Amino acid sequence: MPRSANLNVMMKTARAAGRSLVKDFREVENLQVSSKGPGDFVSRADRRAEEIIHAALMEARPTYGFLGEEGTVVEGEDPTRRWIVDPLDGTTNFLHGMPHWAVSIALEHKGQIVAGVIYDAAKDELFFAEKGEGAWMNESRLRVSGRGRMIDSVFATGLPFGGRRELPAALQDLARLLPACAGVRRWGAAALDLAYVAAGRYDGYWERGLKPWDVAAGIIIVREAGGFVEPIDPEGDIFDDGTILCGNDPIFPAFSKVIRNG
Structure with a gap:
């Protein structure tokens, strides 16, 4: 599919944050048996992923706004465009060593979502879409189910x-x-x-x-x-x-x- 420059930035950024989280996820199983537990460690992993995403997106598009789950809010010079980011959706799964969590990045333009990327790094499944261009997972076109009952x-x-x-x-x-x-x-x-x-x-x-x-x-x-x-x-x-x-x-x-x- 044709991909805009914005979507390419989003996909690259999601993969970078995912790589960071996968490294941290490998440590979670060991932390489960510690007396302190993995909670603080996972909170730091979450924040670090948001920092990676924020730095990459703002470098690529410095005038856009930014809204992040971990509290990063930037009012952009361009009031019509905003990144909306969850660096680690499924934090409780991550915390318990369950490989079902994702990085989520959306681009909003004039109040409408125009592009979205969801990266399941544990399974290496990258879901993405851009307005008018269809939805995809890696190289496969996506369609909702056809079940009618x-x-x-x-x-x-x-x-x-x-x-x-x-x-x-x-x-x-x-x-x-x-x-x-x-x-x-x-x-x-x-x-x-x-x-x-x-x-x-x-x-x-x-x-x-x-x-x-x-x-x-x-x-x-x-x-x-x-x-x-x-x-x-x-x-x-x-x-x-x-x-x-x-x-x-x-x-x-x-x-x-x-x-x-x-």
């Missing part, structure tokens, strides 16, 4: 933890959805949930309590793969509300009805 479909979500206020709604969603589908998965990385919908591995995904950096790159990847992406409240906004609902064309009406009728 809820009972044949597998969905993904995130389950709130630590007493978060979204827990009752999530449990109610599950009570309505589980009897109507082939299964629900909770793998703990929103960016990869979206990438997997784009790849047809999941038929749909929904979640509440999200931040822009959790979903920004995944939104355009799903849309460019032919999927629908909306907030749970059809009158709302994904970034403002922190909710998302996505799926393929045949499934989306029935799926969205189940989730929205709570």
Whole structure:
């Protein structure tokens, strides 16, 4: 596929951050058995990855804004363009030595996501898309699944933890959805949930309590793969509300009805 200069920068940067994280990930298993545990180590790995991403993107595009999960915020000279970055989506998986986490980089232009990259460094799967150019994983074109029946479909979500206020709604969603589908998965990385919908591995995904950096790159990847992406409240906004609902064309009406009728 033709790739813009911006997308090439994003892909190169995601791979660089991924390489740094893979090196740190190899140490996590050893740290699991220490008395202190790997928590502080992983926090440093997360921050270091964001520093790598911030330095590379700002060197390439010094006038763009920057919003990072680890707290890096830059108001760019160009107010129309902003990077939205999660240097380590799936931190808890990383912390526990589970190889399901990713680097996520999106480019926003005039309030719309125009390019996105999600890099699963542990599996070397690079998901990416640019507006109007389709969605890809490494060298393969992505399309959402073609399943048309809820009972044949597998969905993904995130389950709130630590007493978060979204827990009752999530449990109610599950009570309505589980009897109507082939299964629900909770793998703990929103960016990869979206990438997997784009790849047809999941038929749909929904979640509440999200931040822009959790979903920004995944939104355009799903849309460019032919999927629908909306907030749970059809009158709302994904970034403002922190909710998302996505799926393929045949499934989306029935799926969205189940989730929205709570």
